[in-house]
Amino acid sequence: MSCRSLRIKPWCAALLSGCALLGCGTNTPKIPPELLGNGGCDSASYASGPFGTEEGDTLANACFKGFRNPAQSAHDESALETIAFSDFYDPTGSRGQKLVLIDTAAIWCSACRTEHEGLSAKNDSYGPKGVAIVGTLFQDAARNPATVRDLGTWVDTFHSNYAMALDPDYQMGSYASAETAPLNLVVDARTMKIEKKLLGDQASVLWPFIDAALSQP
Amino acid sequence: MPRPRPFLVLSACVALLGASACSSTKTTPLSGAGGTGSTVLPVTCTAPGYHVATDATRLDEVQASLSDPSGAPVPQLLVQVCGLNLCINGTTNAAGKTDVALGSQLLERPAFKYGDGFLFGKIAALLGPAAKQDLGPLIAVPLADYSQGAPFPSSGAVTQGDITLTLAAGTQINHDLLTYTDDSELVLRSAPIPLEKSAAAADPSLGFELAYTLAPVSTTFCPAAALSVKNTLGWAAATAVDVFIQGLEVDEKWAPYGGWVKVADASVSADGSVITTTSGGIPILSSIALRRR
Numbered sequence: 001m002s003c004r005s006l007r008i009k010p011w012c013a014a015l016l017s018g019c020a021l022l023g024c025g026t027n028t029p030k031i032p033p034e035l036l037g038n039g040g041c042d043s044a045s046y047a048s049g050p051f052g053t054e055e056g057d058t059l060a061n062a063c064f065k066g067f068r069n070p071a072q073s074a075h076d077e078s079a080l081e082t083i084a085f086s087d088f089y090d091p092t093g094s095r096g097q098k099l100v101l102i103d104t105a106a107i108w109c110s111a112c113r114t115e116h117e118g119l120s121a122k123n124d125s126y127g128p129k130g131v132a133i134v135g136t137l138f139q140d141a142a143r144n145p146a147t148v149r150d151l152g153t154w155v156d157t158f159h160s161n162y163a164m165a166l167d168p169d170y171q172m173g174s175y176a177s178a179e180t181a182p183l184n185l186v187v188d189a190r191t192m193k194i195e196k197k198l199l200g201d202q203a204s205v206l207w208p209f210i211d212a213a214l215s216q217p
Numbered sequence: 218m219p220r221p222r223p224f225l226v227l228s229a230c231v232a233l234l235g236a237s238a239c240s241s242t243k244t245t246p247l248s249g250a251g252g253t254g255s256t257v258l259p260v261t262c263t264a265p266g267y268h269v270a271t272d273a274t275r276l277d278e279v280q281a282s283l284s285d286p287s288g289a290p291v292p293q294l295l296v297q298v299c300g301l302n303l304c305i306n307g308t309t310n311a312a313g314k315t316d317v318a319l320g321s322q323l324l325e326r327p328a329f330k331y332g333d334g335f336l337f338g339k340i341a342a343l344l345g346p347a348a349k350q351d352l353g354p355l356i357a358v359p360l361a362d363y364s365q366g367a368p369f370p371s372s373g374a375v376t377q378g379d380i381t382l383t384l385a386a387g388t389q390i391n392h393d394l395l396t397y398t399d400d401s402e403l404v405l406r407s408a409p410i411p412l413e414k415s416a417a418a419a420d421p422s423l424g425f426e427l428a429y430t431l432a433p434v435s436t437t438f439c440p441a442a443a444l445s446v447k448n449t450l451g452w453a454a455a456t457a458v459d460v461f462i463q464g465l466e467v468d469e470k471w472a473p474y475g476g477w478v479k480v481a482d483a484s485v486s487a488d489g490s491v492i493t494t495t496s497g498g499i500p501i502l503s504s505i506a507l508r509r510r
Contacts, residue, residue: 107395110299111302113395140395141335153398154395180304182303200302200324
């Protein structure tokens with residue numbers, strides 16, 4: 001059955017959507033949100049476009065599979081959750097979210113490893129101030145797409161206590177080449193605007209910038 | 218097979234020498250790997266740390282031409298231009314040439330790293346201050362097949378090629394399980410570095426006469442492993458020798474990144490067959506180099 005054959009496109013679309021969401025009274029389980037639409041990134045609430053990739057632009061929403069809080073979960077397939085940038089969008093500040101630090105990493109990237117050795121401590125001190133850290137792992141040591149096992153070993157190795165996501169298709173490629181890592185984006189959680197874009201582990205620039213941003217009303 | 222832990226601890230970290238046996242700083246010699254005694258105490262191996270703040274270098278382009286020791290070009294070889302802050306990948310083409318475009322990035326203590334640590338030994342060549350650099354011909358050193366690698370024992374000797382490492386009882390071995398994801402890769406492999414063609418990686422002014430690349434890269438030993446190397450150059454018995462390692466890691470815990478640091482004293486055996494460490498040892502697998510004192 002198709003909407004075209006029924007010749008009632010609007011009604012049909014609504015009907016099918018409703019069936020998909022409600023199971024139409026069958027025993028079909030509720031379809032997980034990540035299987036509908038844009039991979040679970042269809043948040044009802046996200047900053048409006050236009051979107052861009054440079055400082056001052058609004059970050060496009062994207063979603064990944066990963067460990068939202070690796071310190072409190074297993075590090076295998078069973079613990080994977082959908083993590084979307086929209087999860088951190090806080091337009092009114094009601095959730096206390098001020099900034100999002102998005103950090104790309106690859107196993108071949110020694111600078112990324114060094115950076116992540118210190119990120120859990122940063123999360124401890126900056127998390128309560130409203131800074132959320134989201135790391136994305138995109139390649140292994142041989143430049144193959146990162147796997148769940150790679151991600152598990154990564155969070156084990158660095159005792160990550162912040163969200164770490166898999167990015168095997170390198171969705172973050174709009175922001176930096178896959179041949180270059182790490183990349184750090186500081187995003188205003190109220191607007192999802194990219195406030196700072198840094199290639200490389202530039203702790204001496206990044207954290208003072210975050211401090212300054214947090215001090216603003 | 219999935220591993221339950223980030224670092225494969227092959228045995229508990231205990232020592233026969235005492236707690237200070239494997240602590241080391243820049244001013245005190247690294248521990249040896251042997252020793253006997255009756256007290257069993259936990260060992261804490263403290264990396265010396267070699268980081269020194271330096272100005273960043275603005276780089277536009279780095280070129281090199283990679284061949285194997287026979288002179289054949291090495292295509293599809295992983296290369297990297299990595300500073301302490303940023304890594305940029307490259308690959309050699311069919312002719313073994315690579316041209317890494319860096320887009321005027323600022324890199325702290327940049328080095329050109331060639332070899333992946335899987336098929337080829339990983340070696341670093343520190344880069345100079347010029348924005349465009351051509352390192353010219355470099356030798357990529359093939360490692361033995363994994364099937365020829367030697368598994369690490371919990372203690373005792375492990376030999377591969379010209380290299381023997383001896384692990385004290387209770388040595389803690391930590392492998393880089395992010396890089397080496399299969400147990401079959403966690404075996405000792407070694408290959409000689411042709412120093413006469415490796416000036417970019419081992420400055421001739423350092424006086425090295427013998428060098429090897431070792432894998433699995435970044436495996437650490439606590440306490441440091443004793444080293445024996447076949448005396449392939451026929452040095453006289455009792456000749457005093459310095460042993461160096463090259464820093465491949467940007468954390469610079471065990472050696473300056475891209476540079477070399479002495480980690481052990483050694484001596485040629487009485488029968489002249491091997492060069493064996495007499496104090497200090499190998500704390501981490503990377504490249505090693507030897508010179509007569």
